[in-house]
Amino acid sequence: MSKVVTLSRLACIGFIAVLAGCDASESIEGFGGPAQGSTYSVKYVHKQGGPDMGTLKLEAEAIFAEVDRQVSTYRSDSLVEQFNDSPAGTCMTMPEGVFTLLNAGQQLNRDSGGAFDLTLEPLLDLWGFGPKGHGQRQVPDAGAVQQTLQRVGMQYLRVEGDQLCKDRDVQLDFNSIAAGYTVDRVIDRFIELGVDSYLVEVTGELKAAGIKPDGQPWRIALEIPRSGPRAIQRILQLDGYGISTSGDYRNYFEEQGVRYSHTLDPLTAAPIQHKLAAVTVASTSTLMADGLSTLLMVLGPEKGFEYATRANIAAFFVTREGDGFVTRNTEMFDRLFAEGDKP
Numbered sequence: 462m463s464k465v466v467t468l469s470r471l472a473c474i475g476f477i478a479v480l481a482g483c484d485a486s487e488s489i490e491g492f493g494g495p496a497q498g499s500t501y502s503v504k505y506v507h508k509q510g511g512p513d514m515g516t517l518k519l520e521a522e523a524i525f526a527e528v529d530r531q532v533s534t535y536r537s538d539s540l541v542e543q544f545n546d547s548p549a550g551t552c553m554t555m556p557e558g559v560f561t562l563l564n565a566g567q568q569l570n571r572d573s574g575g576a577f578d579l580t581l582e583p584l585l586d587l588w589g590f591g592p593k594g595h596g597q598r599q600v601p602d603a604g605a606v607q608q609t610l611q612r613v614g615m616q617y618l619r620v621e622g623d624q625l626c627k628d629r630d631v632q633l634d635f636n637s638i639a640a641g642y643t644v645d646r647v648i649d650r651f652i653e654l655g656v657d658s659y660l661v662e663v664t665g666e667l668k669a670a671g672i673k674p675d676g677q678p679w680r681i682a683l684e685i686p687r688s689g690p691r692a693i694q695r696i697l698q699l700d701g702y703g704i705s706t707s708g709d710y711r712n713y714f715e716e717q718g719v720r721y722s723h724t725l726d727p728l729t730a731a732p733i734q735h736k737l738a739a740v741t742v743a744s745t746s747t748l749m750a751d752g753l754s755t756l757l758m759v760l761g762p763e764k765g766f767e768y769a770t771r772a773n774i775a776a777f778f779v780t781r782e783g784d785g786f787v788t789r790n791t792e793m794f795d796r797l798f799a800e801g802d803k804p
Contacts, residue, residue, distance in 0.1 A: 488674045492518050496525045497640060498535065499664040505651065506658035506673060517651065524646045525663075531558055532635045534582065534592045544625065545582070545632045552626040559625065562635045562642055562748075563618070569752045570615050573768065577756040578727035582634040583612045588732065589714070590723040591634075598714040600721065606730050613727070640666040641705055641751025648747075660699070665706070668747045669699035686739035686779050686786065694788075695777065697798050702775075703747025707758040708739030726759050735761035736781045743775040743797055766791070 492514055493502035503521060507514070533539040537546075544553050562579075569577040585591030587609050589598030601609075617629040627633075635642075640663045647661050648668055658671025660679045669679035678698040685694040686708045697704065709722035709732075721732040740757045744750040753774060757765035762780045766789060769776040775793040779786050 490514050494522070496522075497529060497533075497643065497664050501525070501661075501663045503647075503662075504660045504679075505656050506671065508655075511656060512654045517654070517656070520650050520654070521647045521661075524643060524650065528558065528639060528643050528646070531556060532562065532639055534634055534636060541633055541635065544627070547627075549627060549630045552621060552624040554623050555625045558642070558646075559635075560620065562638055563620070563625070563633075565638055565642075565748055565752060566635070567615065569749075569756055572772070573756050573760070575727055576759045577637070577752060578613065578615055579633055579635060579637070580613050580615055580618070580631045581725055581727060582632040583609045584725055584730055585634070585723075588721070588723075588725065590725075598721070600716050610730055613730075637755045638748055638752040640664045641703060641747040641749070644668050644703060644747040666703065666747055666751050668701075668703035670701045672700075683741055683777070694779070697743075702743045702745060702797065703750040704741060704743050705747065705750040705754040706739055706741040707754040708779075709733065709737075709758070724755070724758050733759060733761065737762040737765065737778060738781050738786060739779045740765065741777040742769075743794065762789075769793075 488507055489504060490507045491502065491504040493500060495501075501521070503517065505517070529536065530539055532541045534542060534545075536542060540553070540555060540559065544551065547553065566577065566579040570579070582591050582593075584606075586593040587601045587605060612630050612632060614629065614631060617627055617631045618633070619626050619628065643663045644661050644666050645668070647663070648659065651659055651661070658673065660669035660681070661667060667681065669681070672678055678700050680696055680698050681704065682693045683695040683697065683706060685692045707724065709724055714721050724733050725731065726733050737758060740754055742750045742754040742757065744753065753776075757769055757774075757776055757778075759765075760768055762778055766776075766778055768774075769791045773793050774791060775797050776791045777794050778789045780789070
C-alpha cells in the first residue's frame with residue numbers, strides 16, 4: 462500500500478514542481494532538507510514581527526523527529542517497531558499521534574470494505590517492497606502468501622484506554638498516511654506561530670494556504686504518470702487543501718512479461734492489476750488525502766471513481782489507454798479546481 466518514500470515508504474512522487482509566482486519578493490522565504498526517508502520543503506510568506514526561518518525550521522524538524530520516533534518502520538527503536546516485534550497478545554502504551562493515525566486508518570478500512578489496511582507490511586516484505594523485503598522483488602508462491610496472511614488484518618488490533626493491543630502477530634505500518642499527517646502537524650504549528658501563507662511538502666504530500674505578496678495563490682504541478690522524463694499534466698491553485706498523488710509508474714518490477722506494482726490490494730494480497738496509472742486527491746486534511754489516494758489507487762478506475770463520487774471526494778484519475786492516458790475528474794474536484802488551470 463506504500464506510495465512515497467516516507468519513513469522509508471517506497472515511492473511514486475506525484476508532484477514534480479512547486480511553481481513560483483511572478484513576484485520574487487524577499488518576503489517569500491523557504492527551506493528544506495531530508496525527512497522521513499526522503500525530503501521536505503517549506504515556502505512561506507514572512508511578515509514583519511513573524512517567526513524567523515531558523516525558528517520555523519527547528520519547529521518543523523522537531524515534528525519530523527517526533528513522528529519518526531513514534532512510527533518509523535526503519536528504526537528498530539521506534540514505538541511501532543517495538544510493537545511489531547512483540548508477540549500476539551501484547552499491549553503497549555502509545556501517544557496521541559499513534560491513535561490519530563490508527564483512527565484514520567480504521568475509518569478508511571471500514572468505509573472501503575477492507576481496501577485500505579495498515580497491517581500489510583508482511584505482504585509488502587514478501588513481494589519485496591517492504592522495509593524487510595531486502596529489495597528481493599519476485600512473485601511469491603501461494604503457500605507463502607497464505608502463511609503471511611495469518612499476520613495481516615486490522616481486525617486483530619484493539620485499543621484499551623491509552624494502550625494499543627494485538628490479538629495476532631500483525632505488523633502495523635503507517636507509511637500510507639504518515640507523511641500527510643506530518644504535513645498537517647507542521648502546518649498546525651506554523652499557524653500557532655502566526656504564519657498564514659505557506660506551502661509545506663513532505664515526501665510528496667503537501668498543503669498550501671493563503672496568498673503570496675503579489676496577490677497570487679500558491680500553485681503546484683501534477684506530473685504525467687510515466688516512467689520517462691517528467692512533464693506537467695495539470696496545474697492546481699491551492700488555498701487550504703492538502704494534495705496527495707498515488708501511482709504505479711515509478712516503483713514496480715516485471716516478471717515473465719507481467720508488471721507488478723508496489724501498491725498491494727489487501728483483498729487479493731497481490732499488486733493491483735488494473736489500468737489506473739495515478740490518482741490525485743484534494744482534502745482539507747492532508748492525512749486523509751494521503752490515505753484516500755492510496756485507497757482509490759487500490760480500487761481502480763471504475764470502483765475508485767464510484768467510491769470517490771459517492772463519498773464526495775475531490776479526485777483526479779489518470780487511466781492508461783493504448784499508448785496514452787485518459788483523465789477523469791469527480792464533480793468535487795471540478796468545483797475546487799478550474800479546468801483552465803493547465804500548463
